[in-house]
Amino acid sequence: MHAHQFKRSSLFIGLFAFSLIFFGKISVIKAQYLRWEKHSFGPYTSSSVQKDMAANDVYFDHKHSLLIGGHYGIHDTFNSIPFPNYKRSGIYLTKIDTNGTLKWTIYGGSDNEICEINHIEADTIHHFYYFSGCLTPDGNFINFPASQMPTERNAGFIAKADTNGKIIWVRRFVSYKTVNIGTVITGNINQFAVDKDQNICFTSVVEKGNTLTCGNFSYSPALYNQPYTAKFDSGGNMLWITVDTFNQKRYTASNAGIIQGPNGNYYVLSKCTYLGGVIYDVMIMYSPDGKIIRDFRMRDTFISYGQCTDFKISTDGNVYFAITNYTGNSFTIAMTDSMLNLKWTKKGQGARALKIYINNQSRNIFISGGLASSSVSYQGTSIYSKDDAEIFFKVNRNGQPYWMKYFSGDEDYRAPFCNEEGCGDFYLITQFDYGFQFSNILTVLYPVKLFPNIQNGDDNNKLMTSLIIAKIHFPPLSIQATNEGCGYFNLQNTSDSSITNSKWTYNKKTIGTGQNIDYQFQNKGNQVFTLTGIAAGGCQCTEIDTIHVTFVENPGFNIIDSAGCGFVSVKVTDSSGKDTLVASNLKTRIWNFGDGTIDTIKGVQNYDRHRYYKPGLYIISHIYKNSHCADTASRTYGAVIMQKPAPGIIAAPVSGCAPLDVLITDTGTQYLVSVSYDFGDGAKSASFSPTHTYNTTGRYLIRRTRKSLAGCIVSDSIIIKVLKSLNQADSVNMLAASFIDNEHIVLNWDTLAYASGYEIDKKVGPANSFALYKSVPDNHLLDPIKDLTRKVYYRVRAQDSCGHFSMYSFLAEPVILSGENENDAYFLLRWTPYKQWRNNVYRYEIEVRQPNGSFAAYDQTKDTFSKQESFVDSAKADECYRIKAIELNGNKQISYSNSVCIQYMPMLWIPNAFTPQGDGRNEIFSIQSIGIKECSMDIYNRWGEHLYHSDDLNPTWDGTFNGVPVQEGVYVYIIAAKALNKQTFHRNGTITLLR
Numbered sequence: 001m002h003a004h005q006f007k008r009s010s011l012f013i014g015l016f017a018f019s020l021i022f023f024g025k026i027s028v029i030k031a032q033y034l035r036w037e038k039h040s041f042g043p044y045t046s047s048s049v050q051k052d053m054a055a056n057d058v059y060f061d062h063k064h065s066l067l068i069g070g071h072y073g074i075h076d077t078f079n080s081i082p083f084p085n086y087k088r089s090g091i092y093l094t095k096i097d098t099n100g101t102l103k104w105t106i107y108g109g110s111d112n113e114i115c116e117i118n119h120i121e122a123d124t125i126h127h128f129y130y131f132s133g134c135l136t137p138d139g140n141f142i143n144f145p146a147s148q149m150p151t152e153r154n155a156g157f158i159a160k161a162d163t164n165g166k167i168i169w170v171r172r173f174v175s176y177k178t179v180n181i182g183t184v185i186t187g188n189i190n191q192f193a194v195d196k197d198q199n200i201c202f203t204s205v206v207e208k209g210n211t212l213t214c215g216n217f218s219y220s221p222a223l224y225n226q227p228y229t230a231k232f233d234s235g236g237n238m239l240w241i242t243v244d245t246f247n248q249k250r251y252t253a254s255n256a257g258i259i260q261g262p263n264g265n266y267y268v269l270s271k272c273t274y275l276g277g278v279i280y281d282v283m284i285m286y287s288p289d290g291k292i293i294r295d296f297r298m299r300d301t302f303i304s305y306g307q308c309t310d311f312k313i314s315t316d317g318n319v320y321f322a323i324t325n326y327t328g329n330s331f332t333i334a335m336t337d338s339m340l341n342l343k344w345t346k347k348g349q350g351a352r353a354l355k356i357y358i359n360n361q362s363r364n365i366f367i368s369g370g371l372a373s374s375s376v377s378y379q380g381t382s383i384y385s386k387d388d389a390e391i392f393f394k395v396n397r398n399g400q401p402y403w404m405k406y407f408s409g410d411e412d413y414r415a416p417f418c419n420e421e422g423c424g425d426f427y428l429i430t431q432f433d434y435g436f437q438f439s440n441i442l443t444v445l446y447p448v449k450l451f452p453n454i455q456n457g458d459d460n461n462k463l464m465t466s467l468i469i470a471k472i473h474f475p476p477l478s479i480q481a482t483n484e485g486c487g488y489f490n491l492q493n494t495s496d497s498s499i500t501n502s503k504w505t506y507n508k509k510t511i512g513t514g515q516n517i518d519y520q521f522q523n524k525g526n527q528v529f530t531l532t533g534i535a536a537g538g539c540q541c542t543e544i545d546t547i548h549v550t551f552v553e554n555p556g557f558n559i560i561d562s563a564g565c566g567f568v569s570v571k572v573t574d575s576s577g578k579d580t581l582v583a584s585n586l587k588t589r590i591w592n593f594g595d596g597t598i599d600t601i602k603g604v605q606n607y608d609r610h611r612y613y614k615p616g617l618y619i620i621s622h623i624y625k626n627s628h629c630a631d632t633a634s635r636t637y638g639a640v641i642m643q644k645p646a647p648g649i650i651a652a653p654v655s656g657c658a659p660l661d662v663l664i665t666d667t668g669t670q671y672l673v674s675v676s677y678d679f680g681d682g683a684k685s686a687s688f689s690p691t692h693t694y695n696t697t698g699r700y701l702i703r704r705t706r707k708s709l710a711g712c713i714v715s716d717s718i719i720i721k722v723l724k725s726l727n728q729a730d731s732v733n734m735l736a737a738s739f740i741d742n743e744h745i746v747l748n749w750d751t752l753a754y755a756s757g758y759e760i761d762k763k764v765g766p767a768n769s770f771a772l773y774k775s776v777p778d779n780h781l782l783d784p785i786k787d788l789t790r791k792v793y794y795r796v797r798a799q800d801s802c803g804h805f806s807m808y809s810f811l812a813e814p815v816i817l818s819g820e821n822e823n824d825a826y827f828l829l830r831w832t833p834y835k836q837w838r839n840n841v842y843r844y845e846i847e848v849r850q851p852n853g854s855f856a857a858y859d860q861t862k863d864t865f866s867k868q869e870s871f872v873d874s875a876k877a878d879e880c881y882r883i884k885a886i887e888l889n890g891n892k893q894i895s896y897s898n899s900v901c902i903q904y905m906p907m908l909w910i911p912n913a914f915t916p917q918g919d920g921r922n923e924i925f926s927i928q929s930i931g932i933k934e935c936s937m938d939i940y941n942r943w944g945e946h947l948y949h950s951d952d953l954n955p956t957w958d959g960t961f962n963g964v965p966v967q968e969g970v971y972v973y974i975i976a977a978k979a980l981n982k983q984t985f986h987r988n989g990t991i992t993l994l995r
Contacts, residue, residue, distance in 0.1 A: 036100030037470035055469075059120040061163070062127050065103065068469065069093040069117030069131055072109075084109065091115045093131055095165065100471060104165040108135070121194045128168070128234075129161045130200060132189040135172070156189040158200060160236065169236040193260045198234030201286075203227065203258045203268045206243065219243050227270045229258070229286055240290035244270065261313045263338050264288045269311055281308040283319070283340060296340040298323070302332050309369075312356045318343070318397070320365060322354035329372040333399055346399040348378035351391045364402070368392045378404065403540075477531050477543035487521040487549050491529070499533040499541055506530075521549045524631075556633050557622045563709070568639050571608035576624060576633070588625040594618035594637075612639040645672065645706045647716040654718065657725035657802030660694045664702070671708050678703040680720070694722045724754050726800045731807035732758070736837075736887075737794055737814040738895040739785075745814055747781040747794055752806060755798035761808070763793050770795060788816060788898050791832060811836040815844075815883050815897035824905045827868040827879060834885040834895050842888035849880035849899070857884070877931050877980060878903040906931030906979030913992040916959035925957040925991050927975065932985075934978040939971055939991075947971070959993050968995045 056070040072090045084090060090109030096102055109115050117133035134156045157172040192202035206219065206226045219226075230241040257269040266286040281303060283296040298308060298321070306325035313319050317338035324331050331354055334345040354369035369391050376383050376391050381401045383391070393404035477499060482490040493502045493515045504512045504519070506529040511519050521527050531543045556575040561568050572591065591607050592598045595618055601607065612618065621634040650665045666675065666688045677685040679692045680700035694700060700720045707713050733750040740746050747760065760781055762773035770793070774781060785792065793813050798806040813835040820828045834841055843862050847855035858881075859866060868881070883897040909928040916923050927937060937955040939948035947961045959966055975987040 035471040037468060038096060038100065038102065056116060056118050057120045057131075059122065059129075061122050061129070062124070064098050066096045066098075066469070067093065067120050067122075067129065067131075068096070069120050069133070071116040072107075089115050091117050091133060091135075093117055093120070093165075096469065098471070106161075106165055106167075110135070118189070119191055121192065123194045123196065123198045123234075125196055126198060127163060128198065129163070130158065130192065130194055131161070132156065132158045132192055132202070134189075156204065158189055158192060158202065158232070158236075160234075171232065171236050191258045193258050193266065195260055195264075199231055199239065200234075201229065201231040201258060201260065201266050203229045227268070227284075229266065229268055229284075229290070231290060242286060242290040242292060244268075244284055244292065244295075257311060259311070259313050261319070261338055262315055262317045265293060265338070267311070267313060267319060269308060271307055281323075283308075283311070283321075285340060294340055296336070301342050302334050302345045309353055310355045312358045312365075314358050314363075314397070320356050320358065322356050322367060322369070324352045324354060324369075331369070333367065333378075333395070335397075335399065344399055346379055346395075348376065349373075350376035351378075363397050365395050365397065365399075366392070367395065376404065477533055477541050479531055479543060479545045481545070481547045483547075487524075488518065489521065489547060489549075490516065490518050491531075492516045493531060493533070495533065495541075495543075501532075501534040503532045504529060505532070521547075524549050557620075557635070559620065559635065559637055561637075561639075563640070566641065566644055566712075567611045567613045568641055569608075570610045570612065570620075570637070570639075571606070572610075572620065572622070573606045574622070576622070590621075590623040590625070592619075592621040592623065594620055612641065615639050615641040644712040645708050645714040647714055649702065649704055649716055649718040651702065651718050651720070655721035655723060655801075657800060657804065658695055658697055658722050660720070660722050661691060662694065662702075662720055663689070663691045664704075665689050666706075672706055673709055674707045676705045694720065697722050697724050723801065725802045726752070726754050726798060726804040726806050728805075728807060730798065732796045732798050732809040733891070734794075734796060734809035734812050735891055736893040736895045737812035739814055739882075739898045740782075740896070742788065742898045743785055745783045745785055745792065747783065747796070747812060749779050749796050749809060751779045752798040754800050755806070756801040757799050759797050759799060759805075761795045761797075765790050766793075775799075791816060793835075810838065814895055815885050817881065817883050817897040817900050819881060819900040819902045821902050821905065822867075825869075827881075827902045829866045829868060829881055829883075829900070831864050831883045831897055833864050837887045837890055837893065839888040839890035842886045845884040845886065847882050847884055849882075849901075855882055855899075876904070903980065904930045906981060906983055906985075908932065908975065908977060908985055908987060910973070910975065910987060910989065911991070912989075913994060914959070915994045916965065917995045923958070925959070925973075925993075927955050929954060929977065931979045931981065932977050933980050936976050938974045940974075941966070941971055942969070965995075966993065968993055 054070045054072075055068045057068075059067040061067060070092065072092060084107065090107060092105055092107040094102065094105040115133065115135055117131055119133075120129065120131045122129050157170055159170045160168040162168060189202050189204050192200050194200055204227075206221050206228055210220070219228075226243060228241060228243040231239040233239055259267050261267055265288065268284045268286065270282040270284060281298045283298065285293040285296070287293055302321075303323050303325070306323055306327075308321050309324050310322045311319060319336045319338070319340065321334045321336075322331070323334065329350050329352070331348045331351050332345055333348070333354075335343045337343060350371060350373040351369045352372040354367055357366040357368075358364075359366070371391055378393060379395075379399070379401050381393070381404050383404045391404065394402040396402065477493070477495045480492045480494050482492070491504060491512075493499075502513060502515055503510060504517055506519070506521075506527070511517065511529070525548065526546050527549050528544060528546050531545070533541050558573045558575055560571045560573065562571075563569075570593070574589070588600060589607075590598065590600050591610075593610050593612075595612060595614075597610060599607065599610075616639055618637050618639055619634055620637050621632055623632045650667070651662055652665075653660070653662065664677070666672075669675075669688045672688070675686065675688055677687075677690055677692075679685070679694075679702050681694065681696070683692060685692070692702075700722065701717055702720060703715065703717045705713065705715045730752060732752055735748040735750060737745055737747050749758070757775055757777045758779065759775050760773045761770040762783075763770045764787075773783075773794075781794075783794075791813060793811055795811055796809045813832070815831050815834050817829065817831040819830070822828055829846065831844070841862075843860050844864070845857045846859040846861070846866055846868070848858040849855050859868070868879075878901045880899055880901040882899040885895045885897070887893045907930045911925065914922050914925045925939075927935065929935065932953060934951075935953050935955060936951045937949070937957075938946065939957055940946055947966065948957050950956070970990050970992050973987075973989055973991055975985070977985040977987075979985070
């Protein structure tokens with residue numbers, strides 16, 4: 001069988017083919033199931049060279065017509081029409097439509113050699129037929145062109161025909177001598193695959209002693225049979241040929257199957273390959289252009305000693321294998337991905353010659369084969385039978401079993417194939433071996449009579465293999481459901497009695513088995529359930545049905561409400577359907593009002609004593625119960641409460657500058673009948689949400705009185721503040737702008753009454769314009785400063801809560817100080833004048849930084865420059881200054897400038913003598929410096945001997961060498977130093993040591 005053989009359709013057409021013979025008994029198909037039948041028939045002959053009658057391949061085309069191809073024996077007939085007689089064997093290809101009409105037959109044969117048709121396919125787009133087989137020189141084939149008939153012994157062929165049986169082209173393949181073939185290939189063709197472009201890819205074998213040639217390609221196998229794969233286009237022209245030579249130690253080989261996967265690659269099964277004396281089955285994957293992608297040696301993975309009997313490829317590209325092991329009667333089912341990477345293997349026991357069928361819609365797999373022992377087990381599922389029977393089981397895509405069955409049979413048998421539903425129209429294709437008596441066959445397709453003139457008794461009256469083709473209708477399942485109330489249903493299987501093993505499922509759970517069951521459904525509405533059963537022949541039928549479930553009471557109710565002061569009264573009236581199953585005193589109604597109140601009442605249909613005290617949405621439920629069941633109806637009710645008006649006036653704004661517009665928003669007015677407002681300035685209003693304007697500064701009390709529909713009166717009030725605002729005559733008094741360090745300026749001003757905040761304008765450099773810099777709520781600002789070389793200016797104005805502004809303040813420009821060292825003669829200080837106090841600057845004080853980091857006044861002036869004499873202090877590298885500006889009278893404010901540090905010129909002081917004689921005076925030779933950051937000194941005697949070295953910043957020598965005083969005399973020093981300003985010093989000289 002091949003990949004297209006078992007296609008499901010909307011007509012539920014499947015293939016149901018199995019041997020009907022087991023131990024001399026016949027499985028009888030009832031006459032009412034038979035739609036039509038065709039059969040072949042021929043007597044047995046004792047010649048061992050005759051070919052028996054068989055259907056080697058079956059194919060259903062796009063219109064569900066049946067194509068059957070195979071071989072037949074001498075004196076065989078089909079549908080009472082005699083076939084031409086051949087001494088050795090005949091071949092045929094016949095087409096039968098769904099009504100059983102024989103459309104056409106192509107046949108031929110040979111007196112000397114075996115002829116047969118092995119494989120049938122069709123392309124799914126243009127619907128041409130393709131079939132393969134073998135012919136001999138003395139054979140013939142109706143409709144074959146004479147030029148295409150073989151001249152060599154046992155030639156294989158592939159032919160293309162249209163749907164009317166007209167041959168379009170034939171390509172033959174010679175297997176017993178060397179030929180230059182062009183598009184002719186050495187070997188016999190058993191398997192091929194047709195793609196969507198009508199290209200035909202097939203596989204065969206080059207036999208040892210022959211030469212395969214194709215154009216410039218030539219190959220002669222060095223060992224025994226050598227597999228190859230080739231591809232034709234739709235016109236029968238050669239596209240490519242690839243010889244499988246990946247291992248030259250192969251002793252014999254034969255290619256047993258080919259399938260094209262969804263990825264376009266071809267998968268070729270090479271069977272019974274001997275490599276180093278070990279049996280290998282190899283799966284070879286070819287690309288669409290004939291390149292070998294991978295060879296997958298099954299012995300390396302899951303075959304120890306046996307062979308792969310079948311493989312199939314699913315629409316998602318996974319490859320499934322069936323393997324029969326030669327030892328222990330075991331078998332293996334395996335799956336790889338599309339690149340032949342092994343995903344799983346499952347082991348079984350007791351079966352052989354397995355075949356695989358894939359249902360790509362349900363993603364389930366059917367596996368069939370013969371029993372090799374009296375029992376079969378697979379993944380925990382076991383079945384026991386007699387020997388010589390067919391095993392048939394269903395698994396999912398992960399290899400886990402659903403069920404397992406067996407069918408008795410003998411000799412040449414086929415396995416059954418069921419579609420997922422198992423019911424509807426099926427085809428039965430079976431054949432009988434010559435060892436069975438004719439009398440047994442008469443009951444197979446009762447009441448059909450097959451050649452009643454043939455008698456039983458001796459070998460000449462026994463049957464050769466006969467082929468029977470029949471269309472059988474298995475009736476579908478039927479269901480009758482009886483509503484017994486409160487969700488109870490009686491479910492009855494009213495199908496034909498031939499359907500057995502009934503099982504009922506609901507919500508994916510089994511709810512009962514048997515022909516009739518009772519079941520209570522808990523949910524109302526449409527409910528879907530499923531009935532499954534086993535039809536004649538062992539296939540599973542499925543029927544899905546829907547029933548509408550209603551409970552007896554079907555409760556309902558109406559709502560009537562009436563308003564009260566602070567509550568709403570609700571009355572519910574029952575509108576449920578009549579319950580005739582039980583008496584009134586056995587009925588119970590439960591009312592759940594959604595606010596925590598639940599009342600249970602017996603025999604009473606109306607309820608009128610519930611009140612809601614809070615407004616909102618409530619779900620009211622009516623639960624009806626009788627002695628059998630319960631049902632519920634629910635409605636959402638919006639409770640509108642005539643409540644006492646809540647106090648609290650919503651007014652905006654409640655404060656602001658005159659003129660002030662105040663808007664009052666009143667909520668819950670649907671409950672009010674009247675309202676009055678007194679605004680506190682003599683004005684009144686009876687509007688629900690009035691607006692009032694206050695033109696005079698002051699504090700006002702708004703009083704409100706409201707009366708509700710329920711007669712409740714509520715009074716409340718709110719205070720409104722009308723504030724004084726700024727005007728353009730007001731101005732901000734700027735106090736000072738002062739540096740607090742070299743990175744920040746602090747700005748201070750007096751607080752202005754009625755101001756809610758202040759805007760600070762700033763500009764940098766005299767040429768620029770003022771721009772808004774920041775808005776602050778307080779009377780000061782800390783401003784980061786990055787550039788001390790540019791003047792900075794500030795001004796401030798106030799803003800009230802009503803958005804009114806004051807006048808700008810005076811300008812504030814802090815002092816910026818700079819300084820220079822005039823060759824250590826003096827330090828020159830310059831600064832910008834402070835601006836702009838009301839009474840100007842009283843004086844400037846020059847401050848000098850003290851050793852503790854603070855500044856102290858050193859000098860004063862009214863100018864904006866000063867010369868400070870340089871007093872060299874070897875303990876310091878620089879002098880730091882700042883300017884303190886003091887306001888004249890007025891606010892008596894002060895402002896500090898930035899600080900400036902001026903470095904001294906770097907210097908070294910080197911003495912020319914010292915007296916280390918222990919009297920405490922001039923005891924050491926010491927170097928003093930200013931502005932020096934690195935210094936080194938070396939001392940040598942007059943003979944150049946090195947006596948002393950130091951890297952101290954102020955090095956000293958005590959007149960010793962290795963701790964021993966040196967003699968009085970003159971010594972040489974070498975001094976190297978680097979200043980802070982990167983200036984370098986090199987000093988060489990002498991020092992006199994006196995004692």
